[in-house]
Amino acid sequence: MNHQADPSDNAAPRDARERSAPAPRLLDAERLIEERLGDRPLDFDSMLAVSNIYRAATAVRRRAEQGVLSELGLSWGGFTTLWVLWVWGQMQTADLADECDLSKGTLTGVVKTLEKRGFVERRPVEADRRRVTVALTDAGVATIEKLFPRFNRYEGQMVSALTTAEKQELAELLRRVIVTAAKRPSE
Amino acid sequence: MNHQADPSDNAAPRDARERSAPAPRLLDAERLIEERLGDRPLDFDSMLAVSNIYRAATAVRRRAEQGVLSELGLSWGGFTTLWVLWVWGQMQTADLADECDLSKGTLTGVVKTLEKRGFVERRPVEADRRRVTVALTDAGVATIEKLFPRFNRYEGQMVSALTTAEKQELAELLRRVIVTAAKRPSE
DNA sequence: TGCGGTCGGTTCGGTAGCGAACGAATCGAG
DNA sequence: CTCGATTCGTTCGCTACCGAACCGACCGCA
Numbered sequence: 001m002n003h004q005a006d007p008s009d010n011a012a013p014r015d016a017r018e019r020s021a022p023a024p025r026l027l028d029a030e031r032l033i034e035e036r037l038g039d040r041p042l043d044f045d046s047m048l049a050v051s052n053i054y055r056a057a058t059a060v061r062r063r064a065e066q067g068v069l070s071e072l073g074l075s076w077g078g079f080t081t082l083w084v085l086w087v088w089g090q091m092q093t094a095d096l097a098d099e100c101d102l103s104k105g106t107l108t109g110v111v112k113t114l115e116k117r118g119f120v121e122r123r124p125v126e127a128d129r130r131r132v133t134v135a136l137t138d139a140g141v142a143t144i145e146k147l148f149p150r151f152n153r154y155e156g157q158m159v160s161a162l163t164t165a166e167k168q169e170l171a172e173l174l175r176r177v178i179v180t181a182a183k184r185p186s187e
Numbered sequence: 188m189n190h191q192a193d194p195s196d197n198a199a200p201r202d203a204r205e206r207s208a209p210a211p212r213l214l215d216a217e218r219l220i221e222e223r224l225g226d227r228p229l230d231f232d233s234m235l236a237v238s239n240i241y242r243a244a245t246a247v248r249r250r251a252e253q254g255v256l257s258e259l260g261l262s263w264g265g266f267t268t269l270w271v272l273w274v275w276g277q278m279q280t281a282d283l284a285d286e287c288d289l290s291k292g293t294l295t296g297v298v299k300t301l302e303k304r305g306f307v308e309r310r311p312v313e314a315d316r317r318r319v320t321v322a323l324t325d326a327g328v329a330t331i332e333k334l335f336p337r338f339n340r341y342e343g344q345m346v347s348a349l350t351t352a353e354k355q356e357l358a359e360l361l362r363r364v365i366v367t368a369a370k371r372p373s374e
Numbered sequence: 375t376g377c378g379g380t381c382g383g384t385t386c387g388g389t390a391g392c393g394a395a396c397g398a399a400t401c402g403a404g
Numbered sequence: 405c406t407c408g409a410t411t412c413g414t415t416c417g418c419t420a421c422c423g424a425a426c427c428g429a430c431c432g433c434a
Contacts, residue, residue, distance in 0.1 A: 029274050029275075032274050032275070037335070037336065042339055043340075043342065045346075045351050046339070046342040046345070046346045046354060048354070048358040049342075049346045049355075049361075050342040050345055050346060052357070052358045052361035052362055052365065053243050053244050053357075054247065054248065054263070055288060055361070055365050056240050056244070056361045056364045056368065057241045058288055059364070059365050059369050060240055060241065060368050061241065062392090063368050075419070075420070076241075076420090077419095077420065077421085078420095086223065087216050087219050087223070088216075092383095093384095094382065101245055102421075103421070104382080104383065105383090105384075105385080105386090105422065105424090106420065106421045106422065108384055108385080109384095109421080113419075113420095128382085128429075128430070129429060129430090130382045130383070130428070130429045132382085145224070148224070149229070152229055152234060153230075155230065155233040155234050156230045158364060158367060158368050159232075159233045159237060159364055159367070160367060161363040161364065161366065161367045162236070162360060162363060164232050167232040167235070167236040168232055168235075169356070169360065170236045170239070170240075170357070170360045171232070171235040171239045173349060173360075174236075174239035174243045174357070176348040177243045177246070177247070177348065177349070177357075178239065178243050178246050179348065180345060180346070180348045181243065181249075181250050181345050182246050264389095265389095265390095279412085280413060281411095281413080289390090289391075289392095290391070290392055291412080291413065291414085292393075292394090292414075293390065295413070295415080296389080296390070297389095297390080300390095315399075315400070315412085316399060317398070317400070317411070318399095318412065319412085319413065375434095376434090377432100377433095377434095378433095379431085380429100380430085380431080381431095382427100382428095382429085382430100383426100383427090384425105384426080384427085384428105385424100385425085385426075385427095386423100386426090387422105388422085389420105389422085390422100391418100391421095392417105392418085392419085393416100394417095395415085395416080396413105396415075396416090397412100397413095397414085398411105399412080399413105400412095401409085401411090402408090402409085402410095403406100403408090404405100404406090404407100
């Protein structure tokens with residue numbers, strides 16, 4: 001036998017799904033998962049924490065790209081890149097990729113489109129001709145200086161359901177997750 | 188004048204960047220941002236919370252795709268889709284997309300590759316020939332039943348730096364962010 | 375001075391992801 | 405019935421993103 005519900009006995013959970021608020025729904029899910037796995041011990045706390053991290057990130061990113069960023073045609077990655085260059089000054093590709101949390105290959109593409117839009121420029125390094133530094137153009141500086149305060153306001157809206165202490169708590173908890181997840185897979 | 192550092196006065200922050208741990212680095216960034224924006228009020232708490240959400244999500248996703256999921260050639264979205272189908276039973280495309288937090292168009296592609304791997308199948312709905320339901324195959328059921336406990340263990344590792352209470356706190360704070368961010372842009 | 379190893383950036387092949395446009399199927403007002 | 409409006413899934417064009425392969429440039433050792 002397998003565990004797939006046929007159309008008829010599928011009706012029950014589907015109705016529950018469509019009606020109820022997030023919290024109850026997840027309790028339903030927990031019950032259903034336990035049914036399917038039987039006795040094996042599961043870690044629902046970790047599951048919820050991880051899946052909410054991912055859900056929150058995509059929600060936050062979507063809102064940014066459809067709101068503040070859309071007018072300038074910037075992606076999340078593009079904005080991050082501008083922001084990093086603005087804060088830290090010109091950087092060479094590898095460091096920039098690292099700082100933006102992107103692979104080198106991806107960064108090449110992002111920089112290419114930012115170049116097309118006139119926000120950044122590539123500068124050859126005379127001392128080492130393998131290297132290239134990326135820097136904001138004047139237009140890029142003007143753009144990020146105009147954009148960042150708006151973006152920051154938007155960030156405020158995204159976490160407006162939290163008190164200041166809660167924002168700090170959230171950031172700290174996530175920081176610990178980041179450290180764990182970014183560690184070498186040395187286990 | 189613009190704010191770009193030239194290569195020489197760029198040396199100082201760059202060195203700081205390369206040396207120090209995450210927390211101090213961000214304090215440096217705060218100082219630099221304030222320099223660039225002058226008197227305008229900024230919301231660093233929100234900024235840190237939001238950017239950590241995003242960083243944590245990509246870190247967590249990368250680890251999953253390079254670890255547990257890589258052996259089966261599943262992406263995060265592919266795994267999520269299998270999981271949802273397993274828990275809730277067969278669903279039609281739109282509901283599945285909604286549940287997986289993907290656009291309809293994206294889901295079509297994900298289902299297509301899952302179909303190629305033999306994990307799911309499309310079933311026409313006789314009552315309404317526009318519709319299609321997606322369901323796990325037997326191979327798909329076997330796969331997710333094998334995979335999910337491993338995935339859940341991996342989730343546990345990702346948040347192993349947190350106590351149970353902290354995991355719950357994290358999930359709850361994120362839940363509130365999700366609700367805010369997912370709301371209609373009605374403002 | 376030359377040559378193998380390494381290093382930095384780009385390219386490439388692939389999937390993921392989005393919104394918009396599309397086309398077939400259904401529904402509904404008359 | 406019929407024809408316009410709606411709904412459902414797919415397709416399309418685009419960017420993002422990754423890892424691996426690649427290539428020119430640099431470096432160290434002889």
